[in-house]
Amino acid sequence: MVLFLIPVIFISCFFAYPIAAILWNGLQSLDHFNQLTEVLRTPRSQKAIWFTFWQATVSTVITVLVALPSAAIISRMKKRSRKWVRAVITVPFVLPTIVVAGAFEAVFKQLGIDNGPLSLHHTSWAIILAHVFFNYAVVARTVGSFWSGLDYRVEEQARLLGANKWQAFWQVTFPALKPAIYASAVITYLFSFTSFGIILVLGGPRKATLETEIYRHAITRSDFQSASSLALLQLIAVLLLIVVSTRLERGKPAPKSISYRSSEQFSLKFRLTNWTFVSMFLGGPIMTLFLRSFSVGDGYGLSHYQALAYRVPQLPATALNAILNSLIFATVATFIAVAVGILASLQIVNGKPGLRSLFDLGLTLPLGTSAVTIGFGILIALDEPPFDLRTSWWIVPIAHALIGTPFVVRTMVPALRHINPKIREVAATLGASPHQIRRVIDLPIAMRGALVGAAFSFAVSIGEFGATSFLPRRPETLTAPIAMFRLLSTPGDLLRGQAMALSVILALIVATTVVVIESTKAGSEGSF
Amino acid sequence: MWRLEQLAVQFDGKPAIENFSAQFDKNQITVILGPSGSGKSTLLRVIAGLQKPDSGQFFIDDLDATELPSHQRDIGLMFQDHTLFPHRNVSQNVEFGLRLKKIQRQERRRIVDEMLELVGLEGFNARDVSSLSGGEAQRVALARALAPRPSLLLLDEPLGALDRPLRDRLTHELPKVLRTTKTSAIHVTHDHDEAFAIADKLIVMDSAKALRIGSPMDVYNDPRSETVAKFLGLSNFVKIGDQRKVIAPQAASVDPNGNVPAVVTDVRLSTGLQETFFATNLGPLKFRLNESLSVGTSTILRIDLDQAATITSS
Numbered sequence: 118m119v120l121f122l123i124p125v126i127f128i129s130c131f132f133a134y135p136i137a138a139i140l141w142n143g144l145q146s147l148d149h150f151n152q153l154t155e156v157l158r159t160p161r162s163q164k165a166i167w168f169t170f171w172q173a174t175v176s177t178v179i180t181v182l183v184a185l186p187s188a189a190i191i192s193r194m195k196k197r198s199r200k201w202v203r204a205v206i207t208v209p210f211v212l213p214t215i216v217v218a219g220a221f222e223a224v225f226k227q228l229g230i231d232n233g234p235l236s237l238h239h240t241s242w243a244i245i246l247a248h249v250f251f252n253y254a255v256v257a258r259t260v261g262s263f264w265s266g267l268d269y270r271v272e273e274q275a276r277l278l279g280a281n282k283w284q285a286f287w288q289v290t291f292p293a294l295k296p297a298i299y300a301s302a303v304i305t306y307l308f309s310f311t312s313f314g315i316i317l318v319l320g321g322p323r324k325a326t327l328e329t330e331i332y333r334h335a336i337t338r339s340d341f342q343s344a345s346s347l348a349l350l351q352l353i354a355v356l357l358l359i360v361v362s363t364r365l366e367r368g369k370p371a372p373k374s375i376s377y378r379s380s381e382q383f384s385l386k387f388r389l390t391n392w393t394f395v396s397m398f399l400g401g402p403i404m405t406l407f408l409r410s411f412s413v414g415d416g417y418g419l420s421h422y423q424a425l426a427y428r429v430p431q432l433p434a435t436a437l438n439a440i441l442n443s444l445i446f447a448t449v450a451t452f453i454a455v456a457v458g459i460l461a462s463l464q465i466v467n468g469k470p471g472l473r474s475l476f477d478l479g480l481t482l483p484l485g486t487s488a489v490t491i492g493f494g495i496l497i498a499l500d501e502p503p504f505d506l507r508t509s510w511w512i513v514p515i516a517h518a519l520i521g522t523p524f525v526v527r528t529m530v531p532a533l534r535h536i537n538p539k540i541r542e543v544a545a546t547l548g549a550s551p552h553q554i555r556r557v558i559d560l561p562i563a564m565r566g567a568l569v570g571a572a573f574s575f576a577v578s579i580g581e582f583g584a585t586s587f588l589p590r591r592p593e594t595l596t597a598p599i600a601m602f603r604l605l606s607t608p609g610d611l612l613r614g615q616a617m618a619l620s621v622i623l624a625l626i627v628a629t630t631v632v633v634i635e636s637t638k639a640g641s642e643g644s645f
Numbered sequence: 646m647w648r649l650e651q652l653a654v655q656f657d658g659k660p661a662i663e664n665f666s667a668q669f670d671k672n673q674i675t676v677i678l679g680p681s682g683s684g685k686s687t688l689l690r691v692i693a694g695l696q697k698p699d700s701g702q703f704f705i706d707d708l709d710a711t712e713l714p715s716h717q718r719d720i721g722l723m724f725q726d727h728t729l730f731p732h733r734n735v736s737q738n739v740e741f742g743l744r745l746k747k748i749q750r751q752e753r754r755r756i757v758d759e760m761l762e763l764v765g766l767e768g769f770n771a772r773d774v775s776s777l778s779g780g781e782a783q784r785v786a787l788a789r790a791l792a793p794r795p796s797l798l799l800l801d802e803p804l805g806a807l808d809r810p811l812r813d814r815l816t817h818e819l820p821k822v823l824r825t826t827k828t829s830a831i832h833v834t835h836d837h838d839e840a841f842a843i844a845d846k847l848i849v850m851d852s853a854k855a856l857r858i859g860s861p862m863d864v865y866n867d868p869r870s871e872t873v874a875k876f877l878g879l880s881n882f883v884k885i886g887d888q889r890k891v892i893a894p895q896a897a898s899v900d901p902n903g904n905v906p907a908v909v910t911d912v913r914l915s916t917g918l919q920e921t922f923f924a925t926n927l928g929p930l931k932f933r934l935n936e937s938l939s940v941g942t943s944t945i946l947r948i949d950l951d952q953a954a955t956i957t958s959s
Contacts, residue, residue: 537727537728539727539728540728540729540730542693542695542715542722543722543723543724543728543786543789543790544730544741545693545694545695545714545715545716546693546694546695546715546716546718546720546721546722546790546795546799547716547721547741547742547745547789547790547793548716548717548742548745548746549716549741549745550714550716551714553716553745557741558730561732562730562731562732
């Protein structure tokens with residue numbers, strides 16, 4: 118029974134308390150409140166707020182448009198090839214955002230558009246391109262699997278009634294797809310809205326959003342007041358977005374399990390055009406990153422990789438140390454996330470009704486809160502007693518676990534809910550006490566779901582940048598994404614080469630994790 | 646011996662079981678027959694301890710067990726479908742109850758093999774449960790329920806999800822297995838053929854109440870009410886004087902000296918038996934005859950109306 122206090126304590130100390138600290142900082146007195154509105158009135162803040170909404174909207178619209186053709190083709194694929202294609206297009210989504218940013222920097226350099234009249238360096242379009250790249254799989258997968266669950270006979274019916282292919286699509290299929298399109302668009306919007314690493318690197322000092330402004334005020338200028346005000350605004354905006362998204366998703370009907378799929382494939386020309394575009398747009402940046410990590414002078418070599426073992430003045434430790442740190446932090450964070458996630462999931466599924474929704478809310482909120490807000494909250498809340506964790510390396514895995522726990526819960530709760538209640542009843546009649554049922558039925562079954570959540574949380578931790586960038590920078594807390602950002606933001610080809618090499622290593626670690634996710638049964642279908 | 650006394654269960658104010666009393670004897674198979682929604686599954690859940698009754702008591706050998714938790718009742722349960730533990734193979738499913746009884750590994754293995762042999766699944770030990778057919782899965786579920794030798798086994802439409810031929814075969818095998826293992830059982834079904842094939846004792850249930858309790862023969866020959874008669878597949882209801890009676894489908898023969906003139910209106914096959922439909926002055930009747938008559942034939946039937954059971958209309 119006492120075990121169920123662990124998630125409560127964890128969320129209270131490392132999420133609720135830091136968020137409360139931000140609120141307190143922003144609202145504790147009229148004086149502070151005036152400061153809050155003051156910072157929002159500066160032209161710089163207003164420009165950042167406007168740009169945040171603008172880039173999120175444009176990124177979302179373009180992502181939906183370019184990903185729909187893939188969703189269509191995926192929906193009619195055979196199960197095996199579908200699984201394969203879904204896994205491949207998901208690679209960009211799981212890449213650490215800082216690696217995505219690095220990859221686009223590499224592309225601009227390779228194409229020679231990092232300066233000059235066509236330069237995309239530090240422009241809105243660089244950011245939008247990266248967001249489309251990153252979120253492509255969200256739309257293609259969510260809409261694709263929803264689409265494959267639609268009963269194709271309805272569209273055939275329309276065709277028999279005299280509609281041509283396009284009319285049948287627009288008038289029958291498209292309206293049916295709307296829930297899935299909305300759902301994936303909302304997620305894309307949220308990711309773009311709270312995007313941080315991509316904007317910091319690709320937008321440079323000129324293109325700022327709420328997230329990067331919080332970072333600038335808090336870290337560069339040590340102005341916690343202004344940062345709190347912006348974080349408060351960010352919290353409210355994200356909260357509203359989540360409310361809207363749950364409204365939109367409420368009508369989402371689950372596709373039936375038995376579906377009648379069209380046996381007719383899309384035209385070869387359509388498929389070929391789409392996959393060529395996809396492999397260039399999604400594969401290109403990754404390939405370029407890979408190539409540039411090996412390019413030394415005019416030829417190729419391993420010197421960028423070898424350089425990772427040496428200290429450069431820009432980093433408090435070697436990049437190799439940073440990779441090792443990241444692996445250790447990710448492992449520790451995953452263990453914490455799984456432990457807390459399991460205890461919370463059991464409570465969400467089996468607990469008393471009131472407690473249930475409290476746990477549900479408590480573990481969904483961190484998912485909706487931007488990493489920057491979480492990092493900033495921890496920065497201002499946990500730097501003084503009772504929780505002075507700033508001097509301990511534990512603060513990094515704990516922050517990562519906080520971000521990872523909702524993933525574990527999100528994959529475990531459906532697995533637990535999916536258990537036929539009669540199975541528990543049979544177990545009871547076979548002599549299992551309620552406690553034994555939880556241990557030998559619920560846990561093992563849910564663990565299969567938790568594995569996927571654990572892998573996700575590991576991948577998230579490896580690539581985590583937003584929250585970590587607010588945490589103290591010392592040799593023993595340097596993570597690979599932070600090291601990469603430092604290398605990327607220093608001019609000079611040599612350090613960039615190292616950054617590329619570091620990216621490739623990060624990408625490989627994450628890719629391995631994703632293979633694990635996709636090869637388990639639970640990860641094979643479903644949306645995000 | 647298990648006994649229910651004055652049992653009542655309500656769901657949202659609607660009665661699922663009303664004023665139900667019955668006794669279940671050792672080494673007997675009691676079948677509860679009734680349409681879906683009649684409360685029969687709820688009854689099993691109360692006996693298993695999965696549903697708390699609103700009032701009434703449940704006794705095991707005269708000890709009040711109403712409050713005893715499921716896992717201490719020594720009562721097994723088998724559902725219609727999809728209740729195998731998905732994360733365990735066939736052996737691990739079957740031995741589940743044995744492990745909880747802390748039976749040694751070797752003994753467990755022996756019992757698992759014995760049970761699998763009993764249900765006709767020798768060598769299935771290491772099979773993944775997701776690879777089983779519907780019939781195989783139900784056999785494993787039966788083996789799993791029987792393995793810990795529960796003193797009473799509850800079967801909730803265990804054959805309901807199977808297709809007809811398999812169902813007929815298992816309807817035949819199930820009572821054999823139960824009798825071989827000397828298992829007392831309560832079997833719930835809505836199928837009267839299945840009920841008659843299995844039951845030592847029959848309880849007909851409808852709208853939360855027990856309408857008729859007795860041996861299958863007694864109940865069939867004297868259903869007492871029209872509702873019960875209909876569940877048993879009887880349809881020849883006639884009015885003689887001021888009495889309503891039900892005539893069994895095999896209670897007539899063609900006889901020129903008979904008592905009921907009749908015209909054949911239809912001939913149909915029902916589960917391999919020929920049913921002949923007649924228009925008579927008693928109303929439309931349906932019989933299973935030895936001879937074949939063609940539609941339109943006029944004939945005279947001999948029906949022993951005194952033997953027909955008297956029923957109350959309900």
